Amino acid sequence: MNREGAKRMLGGLIQVLVAHGEFTSVNDAYALAWPVMRREHIRRQATLRQQIQRRRNVKTELSNGQIPEVLSMHMEVERQHRSIRFREYAKCKEAPLQIRIDPGGDNARFTADAWLARERRKIRRQSVTAYGIAKELKEIERSYGLGFEVLRDRVNKALKRIEILEAATFRESGERVWDRFDAKIALRDLMVPPPYEAV
Numbered sequence: 001m002n003r004e005g006a007k008r009m010l011g012g013l014i015q016v017l018v019a020h021g022e023f024t025s026v027n028d029a030y031a032l033a034w035p036v037m038r039r040e041h042i043r044r045q046a047t048l049r050q051q052i053q054r055r056r057n058v059k060t061e062l063s064n065g066q067i068p069e070v071l072s073m074h075m076e077v078e079r080q081h082r083s084i085r086f087r088e089y090a091k092c093k094e095a096p097l098q099i100r101i102d103p104g105g106d107n108a109r110f111t112a113d114a115w116l117a118r119e120r121r122k123i124r125r126q127s128v129t130a131y132g133i134a135k136e137l138k139e140i141e142r143s144y145g146l147g148f149e150v151l152r153d154r155v156n157k158a159l160k161r162i163e164i165l166e167a168a169t170f171r172e173s174g175e176r177v178w179d180r181f182d183a184k185i186a187l188r189d190l191m192v193p194p195p196y197e198a199v
Helices: 003-020 028-063 069-090 107-123 130-139 148-167 183-190
Strands: none
Touching: 028 069, 028 183, 069 107, 069 148, 069 183, 107 130, 107 148, 107 183, 130 148
16 A cells, blocks of 8 residues: 555545544543542542551550640540539539538549549559659649649549549449540540541
């Protein structure tokens, strides 16, 4: 076949194609949607990598005895919740006198602060004695202006109240006044991605 013959055949093919009109294919919709799907896939992969890295960083911090920021914020919210639950329980008839009697009016707050200090020390693998907790309260500036020995005595009483609160239940609902806290479980629950981040 020579050059002229090839030109004629190509011209004929072009005429047939033009005469036929537009071509459609079952793949047209996919071909149009592919760039959008590809961008979405890349975004999901990047989100997944970020989530994995966040989890890895948090686990590393926790295993090094550090308190991850996300857990620290959660523990602060938990402290406030426990203070409220203490007050609710103190109003109940079944609450023991150690819970109901509060001459200064700050037992709920102080007990919740002592709980927070105890849990922070547990995470950092430090001693959770009254002395250690009092030291922690001084460090996080929740010593209520008390001298160290007085603070340590109040921590001892708060630890007894914590023990009562973690064992007690509300009579009507049967639910625990204060649930025991586990940092690893709390972190696991905190690290679940929100629905808009789900992969």
